[in-house]
Amino acid sequence: MPPKIDPAILKALSLDEANTTISSHGGSGFVSTFKLTTKDKDEKEKLYFVKTGKGRECEIMFAGEHASLNAIHSAVPSLCPTSHAHGPLSHPPNTFFLATDFLALSSSPSSGASLPHKLALLHSTPAPIPPGHTVPQFGFHLPTCCGDTVQDNTYHPSWSTFFSECRLTHILSCAEKNNGPDTDLSSLVQQTCSIVVPRLLRDGHLRSAEGSNITPVLVHGDLWSGNHGRGSIDGGAVEERVFDPSCCWAHSEFEFGIMGMFGGFGGRFREEYWGVKGKDEPVEEWEDRVALYELYHHLNHYSIFGGSYRGGAVRIMKSSLKKYGDGG
Structure with a gap:
């Protein structure tokens, strides 16, 4: 039986549980990682990458990664996935999640700008005044x-x-x-x-x-x-x-x-x-x-x-x- 998707993730991403599945994907020394597969209203497949973890450290980590990904994406949109949501899971207590675009890694040649070019653009993004x-x-x-x-x-x-x-x-x-x-x-x-x-x-x-x-x-x-x-x-x-x-x-x-x-x-x-x-x-x-x-x-x-x-x-x-x- 496939793992059950936590209701907090479904709610945060506005997903229909009947059209959504989740499976383990990759691994990390700090958190658990998953691929979430769903369909939009036009029956088009959409993939998300989900991390889950326990404790205050994971809550801080996911909030920081969410903000970091979206700061990079705002500066150089093609450089990283978008982060869509983060927060506490419904259960068990004191567990948290992060949901981002799913990056399908490939050995094919890149069709866009090179990494050094994109990184130089990122490093030319001035800070706002807090x-x-x-x-x-x-x-x-x-x-x-x-x-x-x-x-x-x-x-x-x-x-x-x-x-x-x-x-x-x-x-x-x-x-x-x-x-x-x-x-x-x-x-x-x-x-x-x-x-x-x-x-x-x-x-x-x-x-x-x-x-x-x-x-x-x-x-x-x-x-x-x-x-x-x-x-x-x-x-x-x-x-x-x-x-x-x-x-x-x-x-x-x-x-x-x-x-x-x-x-x-x-x-x-x-x-x-x-x-x-x-x-x-x-x-x-x-x-x-x-x-x-x-x-x-x-x-x-x-x-x-x-x-x-x-x-x-x-x-x-x-x-x-x-x-x-x-x-x-």
Whole structure:
């Protein structure tokens, strides 16, 4: 007997249970995933991708992913699926769902713009001015999750402050909560935040390719090769797509931290990207900035998985402090 569809999902998507089925599809370390198949009033098939999970963490994760997908879709519509609904399931208690377009992955060539071109367009999307503020802010209007880490997206007008406080300091706190106090790691993170971050990212020093102060733009936030694919939605064209985002309004180069950590986005990708959106200034510090952004993801992976990711974080911090610790 096929699994029963929770009434909350049917209601949120305005679906007729008699014309709708659900089946397991794929898998995740954090949640359960399904393909939901239904028919519209014209008997045309429509597919949805559904995630379910238990606990407050999943409630936060799904709300953040819903907002992230729709922010990306608003900026570059062909880049990701639309998210249609999220919220609590009818039963069991304390369980939640997310329902998005179903992305049918394909090995066929893409008929649309390349991924580096689309990503450069995404990174050219300026942040709106949040309520209660007079200028665009770095951050996001709600928490998002990178893996199962709930990120602090508190708004800040300064990128160096946001990155130091809401990324490095916050993830250190998460890592120590999950793996125990670590005096040496804590000292390195504190030194990096007080010395390297202001040296490379301070206001007025970090500038756009045009020479102006950087402004917050939309980033995916967790763009490794496993969160990118080629596929179609609702039987449409096969295009380059991204999924599982953890968005925020950030410095565009922050995206390259996770992209470089696991590979899959080589020199040709970067050259095409820079052809649309040039490197920020100082250009000669690009690799050092990206190493700093990669540091966050080493710390996040250490927080989640433990093990050797700590060593990668330590290596980046010691190298950065050796280069910039004398104020050079």
